[in-house]
Amino acid sequence: MYYLTLEVTQVTKGILIAVPPKQWGIFRTMTVQELPYHSHSLGLIELFLKLVLRAKTGFRGAAVAVQSVSALFPTDEGAPSANGGQMWLLRLEL
Numbered sequence: 001m002y003y004l005t006l007e008v009t010q011v012t013k014g015i016l017i018a019v020p021p022k023q024w025g026i027f028r029t030m031t032v033q034e035l036p037y038h039s040h041s042l043g044l045i046e047l048f049l050k051l052v053l054r055a056k057t058g059f060r061g062a063a064v065a066v067q068s069v070s071a072l073f074p075t076d077e078g079a080p081s082a083n084g085g086q087m088w089l090l091r092l093e094l
Contacts, residue, residue: 048085059085
């Protein structure tokens, strides 16, 4: 897991150089209804991935943390499962 996290961290820095964060800003505020073919908002996906990649939390721990925090936000969006978060990483080829 250490090497996977290290690789993701290094690739993320390169991606942020190639595609500046301000170009991704429009997607951060999109709701689930505005984002086609997704059942979670990009903000929630980003939170989950940051917990896994930056905080070095496991998939199950990140899922529980997001589920605990999601009750504080005024959305009816469900929390992702650990397997769902793992699939996001695989889709990003990380």
